[in-house]
Amino acid sequence: MATLDSKIPAGPLADKWTNYKNNINLVNPANKRLIDVIVVGTGLAGGSAAATLAELGYNVKAFCFQDSPRRAHSIAAQGGINAAKNYQGDGDSTFRLFYDTVKGGDYRSREANVYRLAEVSANIIDQCVAQGVPFARDYGGLLDNRSFGGVLVSRTFYAKGQTGQQLLLGAYSAMNRQIGRGKIKMYNRHEMMDIVVVDGKARGIIARNLVTGEIERHSAHAVVLGTGGYGNVFFLSTNAMGSNVSAAWKAHKRGAYFANPCFTQIHPTCIPVSGELQAKLTLMSESLRNDGRIWVPKKLEDVEAIRAGKLKPTQIKEEDRDYYLERRYPAFGNLVPRDVASRAAKERCDAGYGVNATGEAVYLDFASAVTRYGKEAAHVRGLNENDNTLVQKLGKEIIANKYGNLFQMYEKIVDENPYETPMMIYPAVHYTMGGLWVDYNLMTTVPGLYAIGEANFSDHGANRLGASALMQGLADGYFVLPYTIGDYLASDIRTGAIPTNTPEFDAAEKEVTERLNFFVNNNGTHSVDYFHRRLGKIMWDKCGMARNTDGLKSAIAEIKALREEFWKDLKVPGSADEYNEELAKAGRVADFLELGELFAKDALERNESCGGHFREESQTAEGEAARDDANYTYVSAWEYTGLPSEANLHKEELVYENIELKTRSYK
Amino acid sequence: MNLKLKIWRQKNANDKGKMVDYPISDVSPDMSFLEMLDVLNNQLIEKGESPVAFDHDCREGICGMCSLYINGEAHGPDRGVTTCQLHMRKFKDGDTIYIEPFRAKAFPIIKDLVVDRGAFDRIQHAGGFVSVNTSGNTQDANSIPIPKADADLAFDAATCIGCGACVATCKNSSAMLYVSAKVSQFALLPQGQVEAKDRVLNMVKQMDAEGFGNCTNTGACEVECPKGISLDNIARMNREFSKAILDGREK
């Protein structure tokens, strides 16, 4: 069993990155022209990496399955991006951002990586502003900040509720400049089908042109995966329909270890599932919890009356409401971290208090905020504070100013006016902290194969803080990978172009073609979605917000059975040599069916509760998560050996030299 | 609800294509339009027919991947939404719904309702950027204050999702709203000034080369734009363009 070398540089935490950069190998500009790099995925991580590598002089080939790199799912991030700029003078610093991120991750991330992330965060903002990203500004023309969950400072930069979009368009514009110069060759509507490993090094990929169905070979001296997370293993999630694990999974099968697959973030404020045929869940920004109070009825008969449509939530008296977060966590109330809020909602709904037809929804109520703001506004303007109509009107105006676009979005989807009746929300899968294991250089266990952004596991531990995903994607792509990859490529300047007519490419292409042909020739009875939905249900029920030994064991068995059924009974219309979305989906779901099993296996192995991973066996007397630092302060890195069930576990022990491990408490 | 769908089917770019009728029943008003198409496709697949190809991804109105010309309007009858945010409650039981691809010479059809919007990308390659390298040593973000009003206008222009509804809905298939949104974003910000003149000339040149039509200011694009990009941006681009011409930048 190989040991994992995280390659963390020696020296004091604050100097590691600088010293490391000063000492690594560089490739001279003339030689960079001789080196090809493949970047798969064009979100914040992949897009920024492709642009920067091309600026440096490497020949970049970039791939995305969407029709344009601008459509990667980073675009949907709403809230903002953290950076330790301390523009507000509220005591923020690199160390504080580092500390908050490690603590927020429930002490399951690597100190050196997180510190580096905090260190380069300020550069990201400078870079994006220079690119013309229109961040929100105050009336003095300077950048504005807001505060986000789990921290005590205002360090989040934002562009209304569309920060991810603006940052991605920034990276996209940087890519466009390089595409225009011919330094990036862009392959839209191309899906990576496999990694090609030659002499132990990642030397290329097999890709499928999604328009023509053609199978293509692309070689390079290094391959970078910025292919995002695998939340869609749950079928219903806030991820885009196309988001998938396939690139990471193919890498895993070619030798890259998969780290902490069970660490999933379930976001508490999403619009609940409305019907059996729903395909996608929509997130409502975390910021709503600043003013909304979360509750369910205290009495079961009220719940039934609501479900039957005989009672409206507004008719339930104050004393008959259970503001369960305020009751359980008086100190943080409705502003507890995401994992805690999600579990509390599930606990109430499991007890039968869910307020919609499916029994999986709780109320997010703005009535008290409306009244409070309304009275305040009436007071300020010298109007009658006891005139309820006036107070309601003024209060609603203020709420509309703060959250208008979110309220409108809710109304479009649910067809209820959230100014008049409480919103219904329920947790949904949102982000995956787990991913390909990478060392300090962001290289996986396959030499020359890198993973950046959500696709790797490195910075968020067991729970990610709000506004940190954008930070990590751009830090990896703009500021980390372009340096660290040079250290590896420096030894490749004499290699010359990698040929694609080698046995390794032949074999990889053959495997890909055989699998595609199998799908289109398999005369089953059910569509891909039929299996994907069933997989999602197993995952949600047994590997969702709360997990236990029995559930996980049965999930493993059920997923295995479902996988066998999938291979027997799948029906894919059309052929492999044409535009065929069902065929593309089939490949992705086949991989989810394998990942799902590893996910459950990992969750079973980690018999502690930490961050987004809650094991029912590991909780305090009050039902709070109990972390087990003595036994589980490590990263689980799984090595593929032929079947997900037979994956080998490698442990990377986490060493905390600069932070003391503490229990998170929000009481 | 029971509906009669009339959908454009076209096997590939070379096929002639035609409208085909598909009845669909038991549609819930709470479904999104694309979920309704998902249901249709599942039925088609299980019957052994080829499903209707359409573009979609984020399903929350921000990626710009989804398109569709529904009952004669880009993204359907609702305002300020993309097709993925359109819900079936906007239709009545028994309705006939025409579903067509976004049509323009510059958006060739790939299959059924899927079109190639690569022209949009190529326009961006021509100048939709600020030429600044990633170095980590750019000046501090707060060293250039930008008036809030300008920053807000730049943001509004920058919210374009590049879906192509403006082109699809324009009687001339003009891409002016799309191009002007990017030109405006940078024209309003100090970072974009240095290259402003070359940018507008290069982007307009590429736009014309792609075969889009000429703007006749009908304003349809602004109405159908899911992000409400304003026609003012086109006026601003016209201004920027004339400034560049007067400056003798034309090549």
Next chain:
Amino acid sequence: MSNTGLLKSSIGRKFAMALSALFLMIFLLQHLVINLSAIFSPDTFNELSHFMGTNPLVQFVAQPILIFAVVFHFVMGFVLEMKNRDARPVKYAKNNGAANSTWMSRNMILSGSVILAFLALHFIDFWIPEINTKYIAGDMSGLNAEGGFRYYEELLHKFHDPIRVAAYCIAFILLALHLLHGFSSAFQSMGQKNKYITALSKFGVVYSIAVPLGFVIIALVLHLAH
């Protein structure tokens, strides 16, 4: 830089359309003022007509520019229409243009074509006889057989026929529709600044209705003056 280069770009062509339109709108106003004098004072009308018809600056500088503007505006209009049609080779099976734009804005080519047909009639009615009298017959006096100015008399004569009056009225209604979109469109094409938009568009509506209405009134008054 060159004009031909400018006209190669879509924005350049827009700009040129707008400039020619602006010139034509100013001409229209001037034409209206002179014609209005016909209903208030035939003598003034005669004097103005004689001046316009014989002044070398008007005849040999302004008139060719006007003709060029007219020809340019409609030729470019047709060229653009062809190009725009070409930009969508396959039409929609169902298109609901009324949902997002005005009828006027979508039918400029239709209103423009009617106006063009009217212009042909107008040239046959007035311009060709004028040219014939002045430059072919060589009579620059502007006088009729009785020794008075001939202009008002000829004008009255033309508006005797009710069919011609009706044709004029219809053309002017379409001119109004053309202007209702064209006026603000021209300023948009030339990159109007936000702060003037409201005032300008209000003025545009007034202009677009008042000017054609003026011509219609003149035609009707002259017809009824018989």
